[in-house]
Amino acid sequence: MKIQQMAFMLVAVMIFFSMVGMIYFSISLSNLKDKAIELQDKEARETVRKISGIPEFAFTSSGDCSACIDFDKLMQMKNSNVYQNLWSFDYLMVEKLNSDFPDVECTETNYPNCEKIILINKGGDVATKTAFVSVAFWDDQLEWFRYDVGRVHASGRNLG
Amino acid sequence: MKKKGQEEMVGLVVIMVLVAIVFLVLLGIFLRQKPAERADSAEVAQFLDALEEQTTDCSLDGFSYLNVRRAINECNQDKLCRNGKKVCEVLGTTLKDLTESAWNFNEDSVTKGYEYQLTYRVGESAPRELPFSLPTSRPCGATVRGADKDFPSQGGGVITIVLEICLD
Numbered sequence: 001m002k003i004q005q006m007a008f009m010l011v012a013v014m015i016f017f018s019m020v021g022m023i024y025f026s027i028s029l030s031n032l033k034d035k036a037i038e039l040q041d042k043e044a045r046e047t048v049r050k051i052s053g054i055p056e057f058a059f060t061s062s063g064d065c066s067a068c069i070d071f072d073k074l075m076q077m078k079n080s081n082v083y084q085n086l087w088s089f090d091y092l093m094v095e096k097l098n099s100d101f102p103d104v105e106c107t108e109t110n111y112p113n114c115e116k117i118i119l120i121n122k123g124g125d126v127a128t129k130t131a132f133v134s135v136a137f138w139d140d141q142l143e144w145f146r147y148d149v150g151r152v153h154a155s156g157r158n159l160g
Numbered sequence: 161m162k163k164k165g166q167e168e169m170v171g172l173v174v175i176m177v178l179v180a181i182v183f184l185v186l187l188g189i190f191l192r193q194k195p196a197e198r199a200d201s202a203e204v205a206q207f208l209d210a211l212e213e214q215t216t217d218c219s220l221d222g223f224s225y226l227n228v229r230r231a232i233n234e235c236n237q238d239k240l241c242r243n244g245k246k247v248c249e250v251l252g253t254t255l256k257d258l259t260e261s262a263w264n265f266n267e268d269s270v271t272k273g274y275e276y277q278l279t280y281r282v283g284e285s286a287p288r289e290l291p292f293s294l295p296t297s298r299p300c301g302a303t304v305r306g307a308d309k310d311f312p313s314q315g316g317g318v319i320t321i322v323l324e325i326c327l328d
Contacts, residue, residue, distance in 0.1 A: 005168070013175060020179075024186060042202040049206060065213050098261040132206040132262070134213040147213040147227060149258050 041129075048131035048154045051092075056083070059136040062145055069094060069150065071137035074117045075106055084120055091128060091155040092120040096135055096148045112137060126155040198304050204323050205307035207262055212311070214258065218250040219243075228254060232321065233314050236280050238291050248292030256295035263325065265297050273297035273326040275304075282317035290319070300326035 051057055052069045056077065059068035074094055077083050095116035106114035135150035212229040218241035219225045226234060226241075228251065235248040255276060263271045276294040279287035306324035313319050 002164075009168075009171070016179065020182070027190075045202050045206060067209075068213060098257045132203070132210040134210045136213075142215070142225060144224060146215045146225075149207070149210045149214050149262070151262070 044129040045131045048129050048152050049133060051131075051152055051154065052133045054087075059145075061138075062136075065134060065136055065147060068134040068136040068147060069152070071096070071112075071117070071135045071150075074119060075108075075111050078106070078117055078119060079108070084122075087120070087156075089120050089154055089156040090122045090124070091118075091126040091153065093118045093128075093153040094133075094135065094150055095153070096150050098148070112139075128153040128155045130154075197302075198306050198324060201305035201307055201325065204305065204325060205309070207259075208307055208309040208321060208323060211255075211258060212309070214254060216250050216254045217241075218245065218247050229311055232278065232290070232311055232319055235278075235292055236290055236313060236319060237315070246292070248290065252292050252295055259295065259323070260297075270327060271325050272328060273300060275300050275324045275326070277322040277324075278319065279322075280313060280317055280319045287320070298326070300324055301328035303327040 052067055057069050057073065059065055059070040059073075061070065071094070093116055099115040101110075101113050101115050104110065104114040104116075106112070106117045131152050131154075133150050133152055134147055136145050136147050138144075139146035212227065214228045216226050216228060216231050218231055218234075220234065220239065220242060222242050226247070231247055231251045231254070235246075235251050239247045241247055241250055259274055259276075263269075263274070265271055265273050273296070275296045278290040278292075278294060280290060281287035304324045304326055306322060308320055308322040311319045311321070
């Protein structure tokens with residue numbers, strides 16, 4: 001009888017401790033998952049931002065912003081099919097923030113009175129990753145280059 | 161029989177005390193790992209990086225227009241733009257417009273509001289706030305994410321800009 005009681009107590013204590021352990025591990029694992037998602041997101045943002053370093057996009061007309069994206073160059077590339085398959089993106093769009101022409105897509109006829117340039121669009125539903133960048137373009141009123149905060153939206157296999 | 165029962169009770173109490181100690185230790189560990197007041201955000205850091213090049217509507221000489229980095233420096237010296245507006249005023253408007261275009265702030269959105277802090281310090285001296293009213297949508301709650309960026313000041317010292325996005 002005494003051995004039965006002891007065995008019962010031992011089992012109860014073990015169950016109790018294993019439950020505590022499970023709760024602890026589930027909390028730890030959820031924290032780990034959050035951190036993994038955060039790191040993935042950070043990596044994707046950095047990958048998207050690196051686009052401004054691609055020579056075809058980089059602003060080189062003036063030496064004061066090596067990390068800027070050249071909006072005028074993007075416009076030149078927009079209609080060229082060569083770039084559709086050059087990078088492994090399904091979707092690539094660059095927009096200027098706080099533009100006077102919200103949601104207006106740039107075309108040859110309305111440029112520079114527009115907000116965004118869609119360089120690659122292979123269709124379908126795409127979940128994009130975004131990154132803030134500086135965009136530079138010639139401003140006729142300033143008679144110099146104007147720099148704006150912009151945002152790159154990209155989607156592709158390498159971006160997660 | 162009564163003594164045996166008492167012994168079991170004592171055993172149970174000992175186990176409960178042990179479990180309570182284990183819980184307290186675990187609780188202590190969790191509380192120590194409590195997240196910092198402001199979680200660093202790569203997104204906000206990227207925004208601040210891009211922001212420094214932004215052209216403002218303020219010109220000092222009538223030919224070239226200040227970027228945000230230079231406007232922060234000129235604001236620190238309380239200068240006026242050629243059109244008579246204070247550099248700080250133009251800077252405040254620029255920061256407000258850009259921040260509100262970058263994120264959607266309202267009570268139904270994940271991002272509820274934002275706060276800027278701009279301080280200037282020389283060496284080890286206490287930082288002082290720059291002479292302009294900082295754009296703030298509403299005071300942040302406990303959960304914020306943000307980033308800061310240092311700009312070297314023209315007169316020596318460092319100007320630090322802090323942007324915090326309120327999540328509650």
